Amino acid sequence: MSQQNLLDDAQAALGQGNLEQAAELLKEASSADPLNLELLQQRAVVQLQRGDTDSALTLFRRILDIDGMQLSPWLNIGNIRLATGKLQEAVQAFEMAIKIDANNALAYHGIGRALAHANEPARALPFLLKGAELDRARADFQVWAGRVALMLGDYQKAWTLYSRADAGSDPDMGVRLEMALAAEKTHRLEQALAIVDSVSGEAAYERACRQKLSILSAMGDSRKVLEALEAFGEPVSVNQKAEWLSVKAVSLNYLGEKDEAIRTIKESLALNDNYPNAWQSRVFMDAGSVSDDELARMEALIDSQETYGKALLSFAIAEALEKRGDLAGEISWLHKGNAFQHQIAAYNHNGMEAAKNEMKRRFPDADSVVHSPEQAPTDYAPIFILGMPRSGTTLTEQILASHSAVKAGGENRAISVSSENAKKILAVGTEDAMFNLPRDQWVPVMRKAFLDFLADSDLDSGVVTDKNISLFRHVGMLKMLFPRARFVVVRRHPLDIMLGAYKRIFNTGQHFTYHLDDLAQQLAHFDELVEHWQTACGIPMYEMRYETLVQEQERVTRELLDFCELPFEAACLEFHKNTRQVNTASVNQVRQGLFTSASARYKRYGDLLDPFREALAKRQVAVPEE
Numbered sequence: 001m002s003q004q005n006l007l008d009d010a011q012a013a014l015g016q017g018n019l020e021q022a023a024e025l026l027k028e029a030s031s032a033d034p035l036n037l038e039l040l041q042q043r044a045v046v047q048l049q050r051g052d053t054d055s056a057l058t059l060f061r062r063i064l065d066i067d068g069m070q071l072s073p074w075l076n077i078g079n080i081r082l083a084t085g086k087l088q089e090a091v092q093a094f095e096m097a098i099k100i101d102a103n104n105a106l107a108y109h110g111i112g113r114a115l116a117h118a119n120e121p122a123r124a125l126p127f128l129l130k131g132a133e134l135d136r137a138r139a140d141f142q143v144w145a146g147r148v149a150l151m152l153g154d155y156q157k158a159w160t161l162y163s164r165a166d167a168g169s170d171p172d173m174g175v176r177l178e179m180a181l182a183a184e185k186t187h188r189l190e191q192a193l194a195i196v197d198s199v200s201g202e203a204a205y206e207r208a209c210r211q212k213l214s215i216l217s218a219m220g221d222s223r224k225v226l227e228a229l230e231a232f233g234e235p236v237s238v239n240q241k242a243e244w245l246s247v248k249a250v251s252l253n254y255l256g257e258k259d260e261a262i263r264t265i266k267e268s269l270a271l272n273d274n275y276p277n278a279w280q281s282r283v284f285m286d287a288g289s290v291s292d293d294e295l296a297r298m299e300a301l302i303d304s305q306e307t308y309g310k311a312l313l314s315f316a317i318a319e320a321l322e323k324r325g326d327l328a329g330e331i332s333w334l335h336k337g338n339a340f341q342h343q344i345a346a347y348n349h350n351g352m353e354a355a356k357n358e359m360k361r362r363f364p365d366a367d368s369v370v371h372s373p374e375q376a377p378t379d380y381a382p383i384f385i386l387g388m389p390r391s392g393t394t395l396t397e398q399i400l401a402s403h404s405a406v407k408a409g410g411e412n413r414a415i416s417v418s419s420e421n422a423k424k425i426l427a428v429g430t431e432d433a434m435f436n437l438p439r440d441q442w443v444p445v446m447r448k449a450f451l452d453f454l455a456d457s458d459l460d461s462g463v464v465t466d467k468n469i470s471l472f473r474h475v476g477m478l479k480m481l482f483p484r485a486r487f488v489v490v491r492r493h494p495l496d497i498m499l500g501a502y503k504r505i506f507n508t509g510q511h512f513t514y515h516l517d518d519l520a521q522q523l524a525h526f527d528e529l530v531e532h533w534q535t536a537c538g539i540p541m542y543e544m545r546y547e548t549l550v551q552e553q554e555r556v557t558r559e560l561l562d563f564c565e566l567p568f569e570a571a572c573l574e575f576h577k578n579t580r581q582v583n584t585a586s587v588n589q590v591r592q593g594l595f596t597s598a599s600a601r602y603k604r605y606g607d608l609l610d611p612f613r614e615a616l617a618k619r620q621v622a623v624p625e626e
Contacts, residue, residue, distance in 0.1 A: 035066055044076065053080050071100045078110045082117070090114040105134035109141050112148070121148050122346055132161060139165040143175055146182065152346045153511055155185035173204035177211050184215050187413040206240055213247050218507075220410065222251035242272035250281050262286050273297055276305060276312035280505070283316040290320040311340035315505055322503075331608045334502055338514045345511040347518045355473065356525045362435055363476030366538040370480065380451070380482055382409075383564055385467040386475070387490035388526055389510055390500025392546040393467045395575075396490050399557060400465050402575040403566055407462045409454075414466060415474055418449035425449070439480075447481045463566070469510060472526050475533040486564050487539060489530055492546040494523055494621055495602035498612050520615035527621065547599045 044059035057080060060073035078093035091114045097107035109131030115124035128145035135141055146161030162179035176199050183192035192215045199208040209232050216225045229248055235241035245268035253261035265282045268275070279298050283290055295317065302313050314337030321329040363369050383400060387393040401408035419431055422445045428434045434442050454460045471478070478485055498520070501513040512518040533539045542563035549556045557572050571577075602609055616623055 040066075041072060044073070048076070048080075053084065056080065069100055071097055071104070074100065075104075075106055075110070078107070078114075082110060082114050085117075087114045087118045103134055105131045105138070105141065107131075108134065109138075109144065113144060116144075116148055119343075121151050121344075124148050125152060125154070129157075132164075136164060143178070147178060150178065150182055150185070151344060153185075153344075153509075154346075155182055158182040159186045159188070173199045174207070177204065177207050180211050180215070184211075184218055187218075187417055189215055189219050206236065209240075210243065213244075217247070217251070222254045225251040239272050239275075242268045242275060242278065245271070246275065246278040246281055249278075249285070253281075253285055258285065274301060274304075276301065276309040276316075280312045280316045283319050287319045288323040290323070295320055307340050307344050311337045311344075311505060313337075314340060315503070319503065327605055327608060331605065337505075338502060341505060342514040345514055347511040347515065349518070349521065352512070352521065352525065356529060358432075359473055359476065359529065360532055360536075363480075363533075363537060365536055368480075369476045369537050369539065370483070381463060381484035381486065381565070382482060383463060383465045383486045383488060384471050384475070384478060385465060385488045385490060386472045386526075386530065386541075387467070387469075388492075388497045388501065388523060389469060389506065389513060390504070391492040391497050392490045392544075392549070393469075395546075395549075396488060396544065396560070397465050397467050398575045399560065399572050400564065400566075402571045402577075403463075403561070403569050404571070405463050405566060407459060407464050409457075409459050409464045409466045411468050412453075412457060412459065412466055413468070414450055414453045414457075415468060415470065415478075417453050418446060421449040421452070422446045443480060446477075450481060463564070472529050475529070475539060476537060479533075479537070479539050487533075487541040488560065488563070489541050489543045490546065491543055493600060493602065494616055494623055495609055495612055496546075496600065497523065498616070499602050499605070499609065502612075516611055516615040517618065520619040520621055523616070523621045524619040550599050 040059050040063045044056045044063070047053075047056040047059060057077060060077050063070055063073045074093050074097040078090045078097065081087070081090035081093060091111050094107040094110040094114070097104055097110075101107070108127045112124045112126075112128030112131060115121075115127065125145070125148050128141070128148055132138070132141040132145040142161045142165035146158045146165065149155075149158035149161060159179075159182040162175070162182050165175065166179060176195055180192045180195040180199075183189070183195060193212065196208050196211045196215065212228060213225055216228055226248060229244055232244070235244055245264055249261045249265035249268060252258075252264060262282075262285050265278060265285060268278045269282060272278075279301075282294070298313050298317050298320075302310050305313065314333050318330045318333035318337060321327075321333060383406070385393050385396050385400075387396070397408050397410070400406045419434075422442065423429070423431065423434055425445050426434055426437065426442060428437070434446075451460065454464065475487060479487075498516070501510070501519060502516070504513065506513060512522040530541070534541055542560060544556060544560060554573060558568055561568055561572065602612075613623065
């Protein structure tokens with residue numbers, strides 16, 4: 001039989017789904033022309049379709065022996081190695097494909113996937129992004145890149161990628177929930193809620209419910225969370241009931257109903273104790289009552305968890321050990337927990353350094369923070385509270401919020417949301433491009449976007465506080481937008497700040513808290529920028545030391561109110577009686593009133609904190625004498 005007849009018969013066999021016959025016919029056709037690359041390629045593809053990857057690999061390698069610059073064999077070898085878990089060999093094959101075709105989207109995507117499977121998301125993301133950019137029509141490329149960006153905390157990039165994948169396509173419900181998470185993390189909460197509500201299907205129902213609860217929690221209204229739990233009806237499984245009870249407990253705790261919260265979290269763990277979030281909540285609410293049995297159960301769970309679960313349990317164990325006075329054990333578990341969390345919460349040293357320097361360049365002096373005062377709202381005088389995590393900013397806001405004229409804005413998203421909205425209105429892609437416009441163009445737009453956000457968040461009346469952790473970077477712009485704004489700087493001993501921040505997993509952001517050098521760098525940036533705003537730009541600030549406040553509460557409270565141009569009210573001294581919802585890690589502390597035991601807590605640890613001291617010294621952060 002002629003070669004052409006063999007090929008024709010092979011194609012007919014393929015059309016009938018007879019892969020084995022097609023493979024034999026192609027092999028016979030190839031025997032007469034063993035250097036025919038096209039025939040070898042067809043044979044290899046058929047072997048892949050049959051599931052015989054070993055034979056396919058042999059044929060792809062034979063092609064490369066004849067001509068090593070063939071692109072398709074390298075891509076196929078990469079995909080086979082990826083599918084069989086031989087990740088380094090997959091990367092090498094895809095790298096060879098890129099040498100042949102520098103703009104091959106499949107090769108970049110393949111390297112990214114291999115590195116992601118190898119648990120190297122930071123290395124994977126640039127390759128996945130390159131593949132997604134080279135082939136925007138591939139929704140799966142956008143989703144993969146978005147998924148890894150989401151894992152690394154690059155939420156804005158994740159949102160862009162998921163949005164691109166969603167355009168003109170019908171992604172599965174799981175992908176839509178990932179998109180909702182990206183929307184939630186970029187503070188597009190209404191969009192996130194709409195996406196979740198669009199999810200249908202029994203398979204995705206439990207995840208959709210969980211996502212909705214998370215979004216409602218991020219909106220800061222625990223009562224709506226409780227209402228949603230009631231609306232969901234009876235949980236479909238014991239595990240779901242346990243998870244929902246855990247969410248209910250957290251909401252009750254934020255609302256100040258601590259006893260009921262503790263009872264509820266124990267009920268959750270009785271149903272399912274293989275749930276790290278519930279254990280973290282259990283310890284957070286009442287670490288002092290954790291039993292030996294509970295501690296052992298948490299330790300036994302760690303090996304079976306993903307990285308984030310390992311981190312949650314490590315932090316919970318550390319807190320329970322602290323309450324027992326086992327400080328060496330606590331620090332040991334904190335190092336473990338932060339190491340786990342550092343793997344999945346990327347922090348960009350160089351990026352943060354560049355951002356700090358850019359702010360100083362944009363606002364170099366007093367003139368640079370003044371702009372058309374007559375155009376600014378004369379009746380809007382917000383109070384911006386600047387401080388590092390665990391420095392006492394929540395306490396400061398609770399004191400101010402106990403005043404009849406003050407409304408607490410918490411860690412709201414006014415800056416980030418108003419910046420995004422202003423960029424859209426001005427048709428610019430980046431914040432740098434917006435700032436490069438004439439001030440008469442961008443300042444009124446940014447100001448209006450900021451005020452619109454406050455109105456939408458019911459924060460447009462009275463004196464509003466804002467304690468977003470990134471505020472210290474934006475003081476120059478905020479002073480320009482609102483000339484009557486007051487700035488309160490909360491100070492605390494740097495070792496107490498570092499220790500306090502190192503003890504927590506934060507719900508959003510604060511990725512610098514999971515590594516001592518990152519923490520020390522952030523402290524150095526804070527000190528440097530606050531000094532710049534005060535000295536170079538001449539912006540008045542009230543500096544409140546946590547240690548002084550707990551010793552001289554009334555004097556410091558009166559000074560704080562005077563600076564904010566508020567008359568003294570005795571309720572500010574009894575801030576712990578304020579029943580407003582608090583959604584930060586300090587929720588339990590601010591409901592207890594002031595206590596001096598939290599001051600200079602670092603002294604209990606002695607040389608256990610030497611790594612903390614070394615990190616501060618490296619970043620030249622001033623540490624008061626101990």
